[in-house]
Amino acid sequence: MGSLSIWHWLIVGVLVLVLFGGGKLSGLMGDAAKGIKAFKNGLKDDEDEVKTKKAEDEPKA
Structure with a gap:
């Protein structure tokens, strides 16, 4: 009752492709990838x- 069959997912996938089109969808994925890379660089x-702050705070012998 709560799970969707493969046919339901196929219909949803086709509807997404029709609504967004191939170009918009790939552009959206590219933007998401750029966002993830920027997030990782920010963490790094x-x-x-x-x-560097820990190295500066340590007393030098």
């Missing part, structure tokens, strides 16, 4: 800042 930059 934050980790680098933390490492």
Whole structure:
């Protein structure tokens, strides 16, 4: 009762392709990929800042 069969998913997929078209859908996926890359780079930059701050805060022997 709660699960959808493969036919339901196929119909939903066809409707999405008809509504959004191939070009819009690929553009949307490209934008999502750019967003994920920017998020990962932001996390990486934050980790680098933390490492450099810890290195600056440590007393030098």
